[in-house]
Structures are given as C-alpha cells and as structure tokens.
Amino acid sequence: MENIVVVGASLAGLSAVRELRAEGFSGSITVIGDEQIRPYDRPPLSKQIITGKLTASEISLESPDEELSAEWRLGVTATALDLAGKRVALDSGESLTFDGLVIATGARPRQMPGSKLRGVFTLRTLAEAEELRHTLTEGTPRVVIVGGGFIGAELAASCRSLGLEVSVIEAGPTPMGAVLGDVIGSGLAALHRNNGVNLLLGLGVEELIGETEVRGIRMLDGSTIEADIVVLAIGVVPSTDWLVGSGLKMDNGVVCDASCLAAPDVVAAGDVARWPNQLSGEFRRVEHWDNAIRQGEHAARRLLAGSDDEKILAYEPVPWVWSDQYDRKFQIVGSPAGHDEVRLVQGTEHDERFIALYRKDRHVSAVFGSNQTRKVLAYRKRIQDRLLWADALAELDQAPQPASV
Amino acid sequence: MEIHVNWGMCEGNGVCAIEAPAVFDLDDDDNLIVLDETPPESQRKPLEAAIRACPKRALKIV
Numbered sequence: 001m002e003n004i005v006v007v008g009a010s011l012a013g014l015s016a017v018r019e020l021r022a023e024g025f026s027g028s029i030t031v032i033g034d035e036q037i038r039p040y041d042r043p044p045l046s047k048q049i050i051t052g053k054l055t056a057s058e059i060s061l062e063s064p065d066e067e068l069s070a071e072w073r074l075g076v077t078a079t080a081l082d083l084a085g086k087r088v089a090l091d092s093g094e095s096l097t098f099d100g101l102v103i104a105t106g107a108r109p110r111q112m113p114g115s116k117l118r119g120v121f122t123l124r125t126l127a128e129a130e131e132l133r134h135t136l137t138e139g140t141p142r143v144v145i146v147g148g149g150f151i152g153a154e155l156a157a158s159c160r161s162l163g164l165e166v167s168v169i170e171a172g173p174t175p176m177g178a179v180l181g182d183v184i185g186s187g188l189a190a191l192h193r194n195n196g197v198n199l200l201l202g203l204g205v206e207e208l209i210g211e212t213e214v215r216g217i218r219m220l221d222g223s224t225i226e227a228d229i230v231v232l233a234i235g236v237v238p239s240t241d242w243l244v245g246s247g248l249k250m251d252n253g254v255v256c257d258a259s260c261l262a263a264p265d266v267v268a269a270g271d272v273a274r275w276p277n278q279l280s281g282e283f284r285r286v287e288h289w290d291n292a293i294r295q296g297e298h299a300a301r302r303l304l305a306g307s308d309d310e311k312i313l314a315y316e317p318v319p320w321v322w323s324d325q326y327d328r329k330f331q332i333v334g335s336p337a338g339h340d341e342v343r344l345v346q347g348t349e350h351d352e353r354f355i356a357l358y359r360k361d362r363h364v365s366a367v368f369g370s371n372q373t374r375k376v377l378a379y380r381k382r383i384q385d386r387l388l389w390a391d392a393l394a395e396l397d398q399a400p401q402p403a404s405v
Numbered sequence: 406m407e408i409h410v411n412w413g414m415c416e417g418n419g420v421c422a423i424e425a426p427a428v429f430d431l432d433d434d435d436n437l438i439v440l441d442e443t444p445p446e447s448q449r450k451p452l453e454a455a456i457r458a459c460p461k462r463a464l465k466i467v
Contacts, residue, residue, distance in 0.1 A: 015457070018457070041462070043460060063462075063465070290420070290458065290460070293457060293458060294458075320420075322418055322460065324416070329418070329435075331418075371435065372435070373417055373418065373419040373431060373435040374419060374431040374432075374433070374435055377419045377422065377423055380423060381423070
C-alpha cells in the first residue's frame with residue numbers, strides 16, 4: 001500500500017492520519033475536507049466559541065510542531081467512490097486514485113421544513129458557530145432551541161450566560177429521557193429550569209414560520225412559539241450521499257465489519273461508521289469525540305493490516321462522552337440506550353454530584369455521573385471487563401431488588 | 406521526559422488518568438494530580454495516548 005486517501009478532515013480523519021504515520025506508513029496521504037480550514041475541535045462550538053471565551057485560532061487540533069506529511073485538499077467535496085477502480089471523484093472535477101481509503105465524512109445536522117429561513121441555525125461547523133455567535137450578540141434576540149440533547153442543552157447554557165432569553169423544545173417527557181431514563185432526565189430538566197431556561201417538554205414541532213426571516217415555530221398541537229433565532233439541535237444524519245451507488249453497504253451510516261472494514265482496503269471511522277461492537281452487542285454509530293480518535297486510529301491500523309489475520313482486531317470500545325452545562329460536568333461511560341434498569345447509587349438526580357448505573361441483562365451497560373469524573377471513569381475499564389450488575393451493587397452495598405426507577 | 410499540563414485548559418475530564426495511570430490521577434474533588442512530572446521513557450506510549458485523548462489538548466511532553 002503506497003497511497004492512502006482520507007475523506008474527511010476532522011477528528012476521525014486526523015486521528016487516522018496520525019496513526020498511519022505512527023505505524024510507520026511512509027507512502028502518500030491525501031486528506032479531503034469540505035470545509036476550508038484545517039481540523040479543529042468541535043466540542044467548544046456550542047460553548048466557548050458561542051460565549052467568546054475561545055476564538056477560531058485556539059481550537060486547532062494540530063500542534064504547531066506536528067509534521068504529518070499529508071497533502072490537505074481543503075474546500076473540496078468527495079462526490080463519488082469507484083470501488084473497483086479505486087478512485088474518489090471530487091467536486092473540483094478531479095479524481096484521486098488510492099490503494100487504501102479511510103471514510104471519515106462524519107455527519108450533518110438533521111433539518112426540518114423551513115430550515116432555510118434567515119435566523120434558523122444548525123451547529124456543526126466553526127462557520128456556523130461564528131455566525132450564530134455574531135447573531136446572538138447583536139441585540140437581545142429571543143432564542144428557541146429545538147432538541148434537548150447535549151448540543152441543545154449546552155447551547156442553552158451558553159445563551160443563558162450571554163444573558164439571553166432561551167427556550168428549549170423537547171419532544172420527549174424529559175431531556176434525553178429516551179436514552180438516560182426519565183429519572184435522570186427530570187434532573188436535567190430541573191437543572192435547565194433552575195438556570196432560567198424556558199423548557200417546553202412533550203411538544204412536537206410542526207414547522208418553522210416566517211417568509212424570509214423566521215418568526216417562530218408552529219407546534220403539532222396548533223400553538224405557536226415566537227422566536228428571533230431558532231437553532232435546530234435534533235440530531236445528525238451520517239454524510240454518506242457521496243457513497244450512494246458505490247456498492248458499499250449503507251444503513252444509517254457506512255456498514256463495517258467488527259474491525260471497521262467496509263470493503264477490501266476501505267475502512268470507516270467516526271460519526272459516519274456503523275459497526276458491530278462485539279463487547280456491547282450493539283450495531284450502531286457512536287458520535288462521540290473520543291470515539292472519533294479511537295476509531296480513527298483503529299481504522300488506520302486495520303487498513304495497514306490488509307489480509308494479515310494476526311493483525312486484524314475487532315474494535316470493541318466502551319464509549320465515553322462528556323457534556324459541560326452550567327456548573328456541571330456530566331460524563332457517561334458505556335451505552336445507556338436500551339437499558340433494562342437505572343439505579344442511582346450515589347446522590348439523587350437533583351444533586352450537584354450523583355452517579356447512576358445502567359443495567360442491561362446481567363451486566364452494567366453504562367454509568368452516568370454528574371461532577372463525579374473519577375468514579376465514573378473507573379467504570380470504563382470495568383465495563384470493558386463485563387462487570388456484573390450484582391457485583392457492582394454488592395460492592396456499593398446496594399440491595400439487588402430496588403424500587404424501580 | 407517532562408510532562409507539562411496547561412492548567413488553564415485542564416477541565417479535569419480525567420481521560421489522562423485512564424491512559425497513563427502511573428503519571429496522572431484525580432483527587433476526590435476531580436482535580437488532576439500529576440503523580441510523576443518526569444516520568445521514565447517506559448511511560449512514553451501511555452503518555453502519548455493521554456495527550457491524544459485529552460479533550461482540552463492540555464498536555465504535552467517538553
């Protein structure tokens with residue numbers, strides 16, 4: 001293998017490039033990125049970039065002395081993949097041949113009817129974040145955020161710290177309740193409300209209203225909510241348009257095998273990659289920052305392994321994600337989605353510090369903590385080692401049959 | 406080999422303590438503790454993993 005093309009110039013793509021070089025790959029590496037700038041850190045976009053604590057130049061992912069000897073093709077978009085001919089077509093009209101391909105095109109925000117109106121934002125790129133900050137800091141707009149997940153919640157917290165009136169519309173009965181359960185979700189709801197967010201729960205959005213500029217949102221129940229700025233934070237869809245017709249299997253992402261291989265000499269990593277995690281038994285994409293690094297690295301090693309069975313390893317991480325909101329640092333290790341039981345083992349969902357364990361079948365599947373970094377992270381390794389629910393409770397002196405939560 | 410922590414950047418996410426437990430730990434208030442500011446060469450690989458995995462890019466080897 002002499003020539004590797006990486007499509008996607010964000011954290012997963014960059015991590016793949018770093019690992020290729022760290023593993024001694026000395027051939028050519030070309031990175032295709034559809035944004036005009038070198039890789040940058042996205043988590044600050046909803047927080048420090050909005051509040052002005054950090055600027056664009058401070059969130060670069062590359063260190064000044066880093067020498068990856070890669071060719072960066074920025075501001076161009078991959079438009080097609082020819083698997084048999086091993087070529088990637090670009091919107092510039094060129095096509096690049098490759099011996100190995102890393103697909104790391106990430107995901108883009110989900111839209112809804114009316115999202116082209118002026119004053120409607122999504123938050124994925126630095127350009128979007130800078131434009132949103134500019135708009136938020138001109139006057140005192142009324143902000144409505146659709147979606148109460150991490151991005152919506154962090155953005156709401158940022159708007160509050162800018163002194164803005166902000167509403168969050170969440171379709172479920174509690175924010176993130178579908179994943180975390182409604183007990184933890186109600187704790188998150190109280191946190192928002194205590195910090196002055198107008199939290200609207202259990203409400204479906206029909207459409208955005210306005211002619212050229214957004215004026216508000218029409219809800220499914222017929223009511224309307226006025227807004228000067230609407231931010232859609234209703235999740236993302238994997239960026240796979242360019243792969244349609246390529247022969248790669250796609251099903252809510254690029255479908256990979258357990259080792260992150262999508263086709264011979266083609267790997268995928270980051271938000272776009274869906275693979276069977278043999279540890280958790282899940283077949284999903286993981287949109288976390290930490291996964292972009294680890295999967296990018298794993299995919300790079302998988303690509304170099306070729307058909308050498310001894311070097312082909314399954315990718316079976318315990319996911320980890322954090323979210324900073326107000327004075328809280330939330331951390332989740334594992335996958336709480338689809339849990340059978342939630343148990344608060346320290347504090348309550350209304351405390352500043354608490355820990356909840358999630359059970360799936362006989363095992364601890366995830367741990368959620370608020371301002372309990374050390375204890376939560378310690379579970380990461382233990383979930384990797386298939387920690388039994390009964391053992392986890394026994395050492396915490398918890399009865400095995402709880403009042404259900 | 407000497408490890409440098411940018412304390413202005415560190416938010417105590419604690420990932421480094423997982424990647425390089427011989428060098429980093431968290432105290433009971435989740436503040437980062439550097440256990441060994443001049444770790445031996447044998448710690449280079451875990452240290453590099455910690456540097457890569459730090460969400461705040463707050464670590465470097467000097």
